[in-house]
Amino acid sequence: MSTETIFEIYAVRYAHHDRRSSENFIxxxxxxxxxxxxxxxxxxxxxxKTYLVDTGFDLAASRARGRQLIRPVEEGLRxxxxxxxxxxxxxxxxMHYDHAGNRxxxxxxxxxxxxxxxxxxTGRCMCHPVFNHAFDPVDIxxxxxxxxxxxxxxxxxxxxxxxxxxxxxxxxHTRGLQIVRVKTKRGWVVLGSDASHYYANFEQYRxxxxxxxxxxxIAGYDRxxxxxxxxxxxxPGHDPLVLERYPRARADIADIVRLDEDxxxx
Numbered sequence: 001m002s003t004e005t006i007f008e009i010y011a012v013r014y015a016h017h018d019r020r021s022s023e024n025f026i027x028x029x030x031x032x033x034x035x036x037x038x039x040x041x042x043x044x045x046x047x048x049k050t051y052l053v054d055t056g057f058d059l060a061a062s063r064a065r066g067r068q069l070i071r072p073v074e075e076g077l078r079x080x081x082x083x084x085x086x087x088x089x090x091x092x093x094x095m096h097y098d099h100a101g102n103r104x105x106x107x108x109x110x111x112x113x114x115x116x117x118x119x120x121x122t123g124r125c126m127c128h129p130v131f132n133h134a135f136d137p138v139d140i141x142x143x144x145x146x147x148x149x150x151x152x153x154x155x156x157x158x159x160x161x162x163x164x165x166x167x168x169x170x171x172x173h174t175r176g177l178q179i180v181r182v183k184t185k186r187g188w189v190v191l192g193s194d195a196s197h198y199y200a201n202f203e204q205y206r207x208x209x210x211x212x213x214x215x216x217x218i219a220g221y222d223r224x225x226x227x228x229x230x231x232x233x234x235x236p237g238h239d240p241l242v243l244e245r246y247p248r249a250r251a252d253i254a255d256i257v258r259l260d261e262d263x264x265x266x
Contacts, residue, residue, distance in 0.1 A: 005164035007046045010257070013243065050082055084106055090110070095143065096135060117177065131212070165180070172211060188227065202234065
């Protein structure tokens with residue numbers, strides 16, 4: 001008899017950015033067509049505990065980066081009954097500005113982070129714009145403060161947060177990027193975050209151009225396949241197709257969907 005917790009998973013869109021397909025693949029794209037990017041946080045809801053994967057960014061960051069804020073993260077969470085002030089555990093996939101912002105929004109949370117990610121975003125690579133452009137120094141400073149406050153739990157590789165919920169270090173996009181594997185009623189779902197921005201990245205083995213290690217990024221596509229029940233159980237981090245492929249969590253909100261439910265299209 002399985003002892004894993006069965007979780008619900010919600011993808012909550014909070015922002016949007018118009019861009020071209022040539023920006024989303026190493027070597028560009030011969031079609032160079034519209035291929036916009038959506039921004040999500042993910043809520044993992046169990047019978048007794050709720051986890052959040054990533055924290056998004058706020059209005060100030062959206063203006064500084066030229067992104068469209070659709071709905072503040074706290075409002076999206078509130079729409080599915082989650083109070084941001086009481087969230088107890090947050091898994092940070094990596095420390096880029098769009099995944100580790102809203103630094104003061106979760107006062108009760110412990111943050112789960114890979115050792116390699118903290119070393120990466122505070123080390124010598126941050127001397128170079130090719131690496132540091134997607135990080136916000138204030139987010140990193142805030143995370144260091146949380147370390148000293150006893151609010152960061154570090155992981156080195158693979159770790160079980162609780163039965164039915166595990167994190168796995170992949171690297172690739174950033175040195176310490178981690179993905180999350182979640183047991184649901186439809187099987188093991190992998191929240192890939194930026195291990196694959198779009199379905200096309202991992203399905204076609206076409207890496208995204210913001211990368212620390214291309215070989216690790218490509219190996220990560222295989223690792224996600226091995227961890228997920230099927231390829232249809234892998235969820236990329238920024239693809240607008242996620243909102244088309246999964247059912248709405250609420251009939252009146254188009255951009256919050258249930259990933260623990262079977263896809264309605266693929």
